[in-house]
Each structure stands twice: as structure tokens, then as C-alpha cells.
Amino acid sequence: MTHYQLFATTPKAMEDILAKEILALGGDKVQQKLAGVAFQGDLALAYKACLWLRTASRVLLLLGSFEVKSQQDLYDGVQRIDWSQHLNPDDSLAVSFSSKNNSAINNTHFGALKVKDAIVDQMRAKSGTRPNVDTEYPSIRINVYLHNDTAQLSLDLSGESLHRRSYRDVNIAAPIKENLAAAILLRAGWPEIAKRGGSLLDPMCGSGTLLIEGALIAGDIAPGLRRDYFGFLGWKQHDDTLWQSLLVEARNRREIGMNQLPVIAGFDQDRHTVTAALHHIENAGLAGKIHVEKRDIVDASAAVSWAQGLIVCNPPYGERLGDEEQTAALYRQFGEVMKQRFIGWQAAIIIGDPELGFRLGIRSQKPVTLFNGALECKLLRLTIEDKAFFEPKAKSQQERVENISRRAQAEQSDSQAEMFGNRLQKNLKKLSKWIKQNEIHCYRLYDADLPEYAVAVDVYHGDNTWVNVQEYEAPKSIDPAKANQRLAGALREIARVLQIPAEQVFLKIRRKQKNTDQYEKLADSRHFHTVEEDGCKFWVNFEDYLDTGLFLDHRPVRLLIQQHASGKRFLNLFAYTGSATVHAVIGGAISSVTVDMSNTYLDWAKRNFELNGIGGDHKLVRADCVQWLAEQARSKQKPQFDLIFLDPPTFSNSKKMDELFDVQRDHVQLIRNAAALLASGGILYFSTNFRRFKMDEEALTDLVVADISAKTIPEDFKRDSKIHFCWRIVRS
Secondary structure, three states: OOOEEEEEEOOOOOHHHHHHHHHHHOOEEEEEEOOEEEEEEOHHHHHHHHHHOOOOOEEEEEEEEEEOOOHHHHHHHHHOOOHHHOOOOOOEEEEEEEEEOOOOOOOHHHHHHHHHHHHHHHHHHHHOOOOEEOOOOOOEEEEEEEEOOEEEEEEEOOOOOOOOOOOOOOOOOOOOOHHHHHHHHHHOOHHHHHHOOOOEEEOOOOOOHHHHHHHHHHOOOOOOOOOOOOOOOOOOOOOHHHHHHHHHHHHHHHHHHHOOOOOEEEEEOOHHHHHHHHHHHHHOOOOOOOEEEEOOHHHOOOOOOOOOOEEEEOOOOOOEEEOOHHHHHHHHHHHHHHHHHOOOOEEEEEEOOHHHHHHOOEOEOOOEEEEEOOEEEEEEEEEOOHHHEOOOOOOOHHHHHHHHHHHHHHOOOOHHHHHHHHHHHHHHHHHHHHHHHOOOOEEEEEEOOOOOOOEEEEEEEOOOEEEEEEEOOOOOOOOHHHHHHHHHHHHHHHHHHHOOOHHHEEEEEOEEEOOOOOOOEOOOOOOEEEEEEOOEEEEEEOOOEOOOOOOHHHHHHHHHHHHHOOOOEEEEEOOOOOHHHHHHHHOOOOEEEEEEOOHHHHHHHHHHHHHOOOOOOEEEEEOOHHHHHHHHHHOOOOOOEEEEEEOOOOEEOOOOOOOOEEHHHHHHHHHHHHHOOEEEEEEEEEEEOOOOOOOOHHHHOOEEEEEOOHHHOOHHHOOOOOOOEEEEEEEO
């Protein structure tokens, strides 16, 4: 019996889970590697790996290994394999190529072409006929990995990623892949809980991935059972009799397991998402076995008949400097619901920022690192019991602002505050030439340069000078009284260095958080002031809202739009106060559509238009941008735009939106819908302030996506290169 060298790939940090799966299948000489597991076994084991592994991405069968120091070495090494043993001349093939550590060939496209040439040249020389290339469903898929001048040449038995179980509708975005969902459940001990008859509940279930994977695990159902394509099916050495016997065994196990499923249920606040989840459940052959209903997180509860079990959840996460009302509120609500209604249950929650875990008010085990795509996340595992509960601290922000402002005016300066003042003067001197040359009227003067003074200081020049000061959240090790003293000292020094009255310095208490809270109203002074930027005029407000009405870090992006807008049709999405539209119109845009869901900010945008004398074909539209974009993209008569600016919030659960929004989860569909409105030759600029954002370029291969973030970070924000990310996107 032939034994093969095999390698199963998996996302980073899931190698140990995959290794246990392989050992359970009977794998021999199992060795964990980075992002994968090497093992040995016969053909039956290789087939079982493709059929049963829940956390694997691909299963590779090693055909050969050789040294590569040149293009010719790669070509010759591939030709040493007798390809007539693996495919017929009239079959099809596809090649994937990757390399690392400054290997001889770094261009993956060129490497794949060289491998393909070596195979087809050999086949043509032997038979006079060459196989075709089929990137979708080839007869065989070849994988070449070049590392430190050693190439590993393998047959990809999986054919396409094993996370595709054939139940998810490809047109519906999902926050996590199926193999990550399985890893979360396995790490959380769901197999043991299910064996005891425990229930599984996802109170924010989205499109149902965690629920379905939970049912597959509990029901002893092979995750690959419903797939109709594997990479070995067209392989010349494929043993169909063996494969069919394994399928029969898997179907028998499924039939038994389906009758032993515990309670599995999910809730979601959006009816469209619930419909998608039910659609996926039916596709997975689990209709009637998983209960899903429309229910908000505050109403989540278990039925009396449900046994205690596991709550599993992938709630939204994001990251932006600002107040924490929306995101923190969601997590606090979730924590309270678990404390009040799920005593005795276990919980497994994957989050993007460990700080969010404290908002739950329930102590967890040591967090486990996992990766959602390229994004590093933490899996919290909780036991919901009284001794694990604690109360997250909450403070009155406005009261702190007033106390610190009074203190700033009452106390004398100190040596530490003078050190802060010296840094302000140094920064002002450094930026003065740039400010003068570029006619900058609004800029960031200071951005947490000194660890003792964790604030951002923005200066606005109009018919007067105003300063907007934003406090970053201090570490828990800092005494709050000391932090207040330093902040008061900073306010005094700002007024002294810039030679302005104290009442022209405005303080905002902000915390590191995960949404855009520029929509959160703080006061009702209605004191507006005008400032100028690149020939455009804007109203700004320093008292009523967390943000002033003009995001200073987007200054280069707005100028870029202005420079490319002449004669163009412009679309501004999540438009806030319409500043990008003003730049586009001043730059010569012949028409524009400005979309936002806030009446307050559309009124603000209207005032900005009037301030700049903008009229004519420039429309303001009040709508949920996500829904509006989706509707326009589906329309038979799509509006066409030559220039689009898409700057969504990191996270929103606003009551004005039809469904909860998370930019990391939802950006692919959002970009696709926006790109559908691009005219020929049109440009889409996509920007986000999510500091841990990872663009899923693999899901946007039909678009040309160029990262222009570095070019859009202005001189006054160079200390904070992650203030935002920006991409230029065109149709391929």
C-alpha cells in the first residue's frame, strides 16, 4: 500500500486543532508547521482528510522537491515528474505558485506560468496534444511552494479551499469562514458539550455559519459531504471505488447523527440576515434542525426546555478614536443579557480588540489568538457564573470636561506642563514652513508626542483661532486625578503658546473605541465658525459634537478629489458634512450626489454648499448608504459616476440603519456595489479609519485595488500612519 507525504494548510494559530483532527483520522508522523500540518498516510487517509477535516484549507499530496536557483531550475524540476501518470493530454490543469524569503523567483504569476509551460511542453512532446488551463474546476490543480530556494511540488487534492462546504450563497457576505467557525467551536469544547446534550445558541448569528458548523460537529457530519468538486476527482490515479465507499460511510454516520442533534438556535435583529441564515441551513441539509428567528440582542433568552450549553458569537468589532457609545453599549447589553438569563452556560466570543471583552463584565479564561483572514482576533471563553461577574466602570464625560476646564483656569503652570508647552512650540516651528507654503488653515499641531500628555491638538484658523483638544484614553495604571491634573496643565499651555484666550480652547474627552461617533451630540450651542481649505469654505463647530465637521486627516484625499473632478459626475457616500462634495464641485464636477442618513449632517452639508455658492445639479440624499448602494447596484438603470468617495464608519448599529454594519465584515460587498456604479474609466476612492483593517483583495480580483494610504497621510499626521487607510479602485 502506497504511503504519501501529505500537507494540510490552515490559518495561523489553528495548527494544533488541525493536528488533533489529523491524528483522529489516523494520520502518521504528524508534525505542526507554520500555517499547516505535515503528515503521512495512504490514499484512503488523503480522501478522508478532504472529506472530514473541519479546520483545514487545503490538502496537498507531495509529488517532488528540488532546488531552484533560476527559472531553468524550476522548469527542469517540474519536467522530472512524469505527468502522464497524473493527467491525460485532453485534461485541464491549473497552477498556484507562492514563494518566500527572497527566493530565486518572487513573481508568483511568472512562476505559475513557468510550471504550466513545463507540464504542457512535456505532454505535447509525448502525445502531440497539450492539456488546457482551467482556473475554476481543472482536472488537477498543481501547487508549488518555493522557500529558501527549495521548491515543493504538490497535487492539490482539495481543488478549492475546504472552507467552502457548498451551503453558503456566494453572494451573501459572511464575517468568518467556515473553518474558522469550526475552530472556534472546537476550542470552546462544543463537541463535549453537545455529547452531554447541551444547547448551542448564537444571539447575533448573521448568516448562520457558526450554527451550521456547530450542527455538523454535533451530528458527526462530514463538512465536505455536500461538495461536488475535489481536486482528486479528475486525477488519473483517483480510486473512485474507494472514494464512493468513504462517502457511503459518511452518509451513514450523518443519518445517525441527525437524530441525535441537541438544540441549536440563533437570533439576529435583521430580517434579511435571518432569511439568509435559513437559506444556508436548508442548503446544508439541516432544515428543521436549527431554529433561527428575528430577535434583538436585548431580548435574547433560552426557552425553558433548552438545556444549558454554549453561547457562541462573532459580534461586530471595529476601531476608531472617539467616544464609545455604540460599540461599548452593544457589548454591555450582551454582558447584561448573559448575566441575567444564561447563568450556568459557557460562552465563546471572538473579538477584534481585547479591550471590548471588559465591556461584557464577565471574567474569561486566557484569550486565545485566532486570525479572521489577516486580522488578528481573540477568542474569549467564559463561564457565566456569579463569581466571574464584575461591573464595567462608567464616567460622566461632560462632568470631567467641566472640572478639568475649571482647574485649567484656576491653577498655576508646573514644570511638566511647561515641557508640554515646549513641545508645542517645537512642533509649531517645524510645521510653520509647510503651513505657509501650502496655505494650510486647519492642522494637527500635536498628537500624543509625549506619553504623559496623550492628547491630540488641532488648530483652526478663520476670522479667529480655535483649538480642538481630544484626550486619548489613559492606561489603567495612570491615577485619574493625575491624568486630570496633566490635562488641565495642557489646556493652560495651549492657550499660552498660541496666545489665545482660554475660552477658544475646546476639550473633548474621548476614548479609544470602535465606531464613528461624530454623530453623537454633546451640547446645543449652535456656535459655528468658517474655515478655508484649498479654496473651499466650511462651517465647523467645536462644542456641540464630538467631531468638528471637518476630518483633518482627509485633507489630501479631498484635494485629490478636487484635482480629478473636472467634468466628472461625483458620488459621496457616508458624506458626513459634505466636505468632499464641496471639493469636487470647486474642482469642476458637473453633477454630484451626496448621501448620508443623518438629517443634521445633511443640513450641515447644505449650509456648506450655500457657503460656497453651490447650486444646480448637486443633490443631497438622506438614506442608509449601505441599503441605498445595494438598491442602486441592483437597478436595471444604474446611475453612473466617474468619481466616487466611499468613507464608511467602522461600525454602526444606528436605529436609522436597517441592519448592523461592520466595515471589516461588510467592506467587500460595499465596494462591489459602489464599483457597480462606476462609469468606464471611473475611479473609486475607499477610505477607512479602522486601525486594524485588512482589505480582502482576494475577494475583489475583478477590480484593480491600489493602496494609496501613504500618499494620503498629510504632513501633520505623519506621527500616526494608521490614522486612516485609503485605496484607489478601478475596474479591471
